[in-house]
Amino acid sequence: MSEEHRLPAQTYQRIVLAARPRGQVAPENFRLETATLPTIDDLKINEVVIKNHYLSLDPYMRGRMSKAKSYAEPQALDQTMIGATAGQVVASRHADFLPGDYVSGMLGWTEMAIEDGAALRKVDAVILPLSVYLSVLGMPGVTAWYGIHRILQAKAGQTLVVSAAGGAVGSVVGQLAKLIGCRVVGIAGGEQKCAYIVDELGFDSCVDYKKFASEEELTDSLAAATPDGIDLLFENVGGRIFDASLARLNPYAKIALCGMIAGYSANSDNAQALKNSGKLLTMRATLQGFIVTEHMDVWPQALAELTELMVAKKLHYKEMIAQGLAAAPNAFIGLLSGKNLGKQLVRF
Numbered sequence: 001m002s003e004e005h006r007l008p009a010q011t012y013q014r015i016v017l018a019a020r021p022r023g024q025v026a027p028e029n030f031r032l033e034t035a036t037l038p039t040i041d042d043l044k045i046n047e048v049v050i051k052n053h054y055l056s057l058d059p060y061m062r063g064r065m066s067k068a069k070s071y072a073e074p075q076a077l078d079q080t081m082i083g084a085t086a087g088q089v090v091a092s093r094h095a096d097f098l099p100g101d102y103v104s105g106m107l108g109w110t111e112m113a114i115e116d117g118a119a120l121r122k123v124d125a126v127i128l129p130l131s132v133y134l135s136v137l138g139m140p141g142v143t144a145w146y147g148i149h150r151i152l153q154a155k156a157g158q159t160l161v162v163s164a165a166g167g168a169v170g171s172v173v174g175q176l177a178k179l180i181g182c183r184v185v186g187i188a189g190g191e192q193k194c195a196y197i198v199d200e201l202g203f204d205s206c207v208d209y210k211k212f213a214s215e216e217e218l219t220d221s222l223a224a225a226t227p228d229g230i231d232l233l234f235e236n237v238g239g240r241i242f243d244a245s246l247a248r249l250n251p252y253a254k255i256a257l258c259g260m261i262a263g264y265s266a267n268s269d270n271a272q273a274l275k276n277s278g279k280l281l282t283m284r285a286t287l288q289g290f291i292v293t294e295h296m297d298v299w300p301q302a303l304a305e306l307t308e309l310m311v312a313k314k315l316h317y318k319e320m321i322a323q324g325l326a327a328a329p330n331a332f333i334g335l336l337s338g339k340n341l342g343k344q345l346v347r348f
């Protein structure tokens with residue numbers, strides 16, 4: 001091996017799943033560990049050593065912490081927590097990667113990792129900040145793009161409602177729909193989020209669901225914000241928020257069922273109970289659930305279009321950044337209770 005591949009053995013920190021949560025996630029579900037990189041002399045052909053700078057925290061991680069049947073295998077106990085990262089190559093035995101290159105990958109809650117180059121995406125951190133490859137130009141952005149273009153097939157003049165509208169996915173959904181010419185209404189928790197959604201992201205209106213204790217008040221507020229009903233629904237939350245939107249569906253409405261975060265930490269199926277499910281029938285609605293990582297064929301097109309919009313400054317974004325790997329568990333717990341505005345990241 002040449003000198004450029006040689007690095008001294010070094011330690012780094014990582015966070016493993018220590019115990020599966022029952023209900024709400026708690027700091028005790030995680031364990032911070034110090035690990036040692038295998039000797040770099042042992043790097044296999046095509047392997048790359050990466051120092052991560054950012055970790056993405058995402059709601060799907062809550063599902064992986066559980067053993068319940070889902071679309072993916074559960075996260076293994078005592079193993080590094082799953083997660084998307086963006087960082088820099090420090091050593092490489094892959095022809096396409098050189099030390100200093102910026103990359104994103106699924107390297108997990110860890111400061112450093114060794115990965116096969118085939119599983120890494122080289123990114124341009126000169127044109128745009130490195131962190132956006134975990135938000136607008138990463139999985140959340142592609143999720144928004146897929147729902148808008150492939151499921152809802154949004155058209156100018158339609159009314160679109162999106163829940164968790166101030167978050168990583170919802171904020172892109174609403175902006176893409178505005179660019180198409182839709183009337184866009186967000187649903188989000190709190191005055192600050194609603195102000196951001198309308199004033200900075202340009203949505204037409206925002207319903208702050210936390211202001212309303214009763215279902216009737218929430219439905220009335222959504223009715224006032226959607227006087228022509230809902231043609232397109234991008235659902236990120238489920239439960240009573242989804243239910244309020246169902247009550248406003250127009251004939252032949254389309255629903256992209258992206259997430260049901262209101263139920264991720266619940267022990268009971270009642271967290272997702274719906275009173276207005278009959279509207280799916282009476283309004284002859286089409287509902288499609290989707291998992292964006294099953295549609296890797298669209299990622300190049302989605303990322304190319306999103307990159308163009310970002311470079312043209314037609315998409316805006318916000319980040320909440322927790323400092324240091326040890327801060328990841330509390331930042332993740334905060335995400336699950338709506339403390340984040342925009343994309344929740346950890347920097348180290």
Ligand SMILES: NC(=O)c1ccc[n+]([C@@H]2O[C@H](COP(=O)([O-])OP(=O)(O)OC[C@H]3O[C@@H](n4cnc5c(N)ncnc54)[C@H](OP(=O)(O)O)[C@@H]3O)[C@@H](O)[C@H]2O)c1
Binds near residue numbers: 258259290293
């Ligand atoms: N299908 C897919 O392929 C796919 C891909 C990515 C994401 N998703 C889903 O999309 C949704 C949004 O993901 P994201 O990454 O953009 O997260 P995010 O919106 O940045 O953060 C989660 C947000 O969900 C809201 N929330 C949390 N707990 C809630 C509760 N009990 N009731 C109501 N709202 C709650 C909070 O916003 P408020 O303060 O506004 O309540 C919180 O800020 C999630 O459901 C996620 O699982 C699906």
